[in-house]
Amino acid sequence: MGERKSKVQRFIKAHPKCIFCGGATDATTIEHCPPRALFQSRIAPEGFEFPSCAKCNNYSSDEDLIVAVIVRMGSPKFGDSDGKLKGMMMNLNRQRPDFYKTFLPSAIEARANNRQLGIEPESGQTHQEAGVLNVNDETRLAIRVFAKKLAKGILYKETNLILKNDDCLVLNWFTNANVIRDGGYKVFELLNHINGKSPKVSRANVVLNNQFEYKFSISDDQNLILIQAKFGESFGLVILGSRMPKYLENLLAKIFKDLGADYQPFEILQGEQG
Numbered sequence: 001m002g003e004r005k006s007k008v009q010r011f012i013k014a015h016p017k018c019i020f021c022g023g024a025t026d027a028t029t030i031e032h033c034p035p036r037a038l039f040q041s042r043i044a045p046e047g048f049e050f051p052s053c054a055k056c057n058n059y060s061s062d063e064d065l066i067v068a069v070i071v072r073m074g075s076p077k078f079g080d081s082d083g084k085l086k087g088m089m090m091n092l093n094r095q096r097p098d099f100y101k102t103f104l105p106s107a108i109e110a111r112a113n114n115r116q117l118g119i120e121p122e123s124g125q126t127h128q129e130a131g132v133l134n135v136n137d138e139t140r141l142a143i144r145v146f147a148k149k150l151a152k153g154i155l156y157k158e159t160n161l162i163l164k165n166d167d168c169l170v171l172n173w174f175t176n177a178n179v180i181r182d183g184g185y186k187v188f189e190l191l192n193h194i195n196g197k198s199p200k201v202s203r204a205n206v207v208l209n210n211q212f213e214y215k216f217s218i219s220d221d222q223n224l225i226l227i228q229a230k231f232g233e234s235f236g237l238v239i240l241g242s243r244m245p246k247y248l249e250n251l252l253a254k255i256f257k258d259l260g261a262d263y264q265p266f267e268i269l270q271g272e273q274g
């Protein structure tokens with residue numbers, strides 16, 4: 001216990017403020033972001049540990065579990081090589097039975113979905129396990145909670161900046177269903193030309209980029225941030241951030257008005273609305 005405690009104390013001394021709630025609250029714990037549950041055998045990359053207050057550390061555990069199931073189900077090649085998916089799904093069913101009922105398609109729905117999308121279960125896998133999850137409101141909420149933490153973590157890791165609560169973050173995300181239906185993920189393609197840093201993600205020299213990779217871009221004045229992240233084969237996020245209140249909201253509204261687009265593909269995670 002002593003060793004663990006002093007490790008936390010040393011970390012907090014070097015990183016005294018919680019990075020997840022605006023930078024004004026003292027950190028008391030270390031938060032792993034992305035959470036270890038997303039990684040096979042909980043072997044998470046080094047350097048993704050962040051100072052957190054107890055409240056921010058605790059409030060997202062159900063959401064972490066939901067995102068872990070999405071990531072594992074979307075990556076049939078290696079997503080469940082540690083065999084943890086079944087247990088995670090049982091936990092979800094126990095903790096949130098009403099949610100689980102609408103999250104997992106019925107066997108009949110799953111078979112029909114998979115046929116439509118051209119998904120073949122691996123041997124020993126059912127159609128439900130191989131297939132596409134129903135994205136319900138709680139799934140969307142879980143992804144929002146996850147994305148907000150991820151953006152703040154990556155920003156802090158890359159720049160030491162802490163996002164304030166009125167700084168803006170907007171999100172677009174995709175799963176394997178989007179990739180199969182649309183032949184790829186258009187938002188990554190649109191943003192491909194923007195320069196950024198795509199670091200190696202590893203633990204003890206084992207590269208983990210096939211489980212989690214990202215590209216981080218930031219403007220010279222450090223006011224505009226772009227994070228493109230991908231987990232496994234088919235769950236990914238694009239997060240735009242601005243450290244100037246209202247700037248990004250207005251910019252996006254203008255871009256989509258100029259394009260004549262009839263909908264705004266980015267949802268606001270935090271920042272001023274309207």
Ligand SMILES: [Zn+2]
Nearest residue numbers: 018021053056
């Ligand atoms: Zn906090």
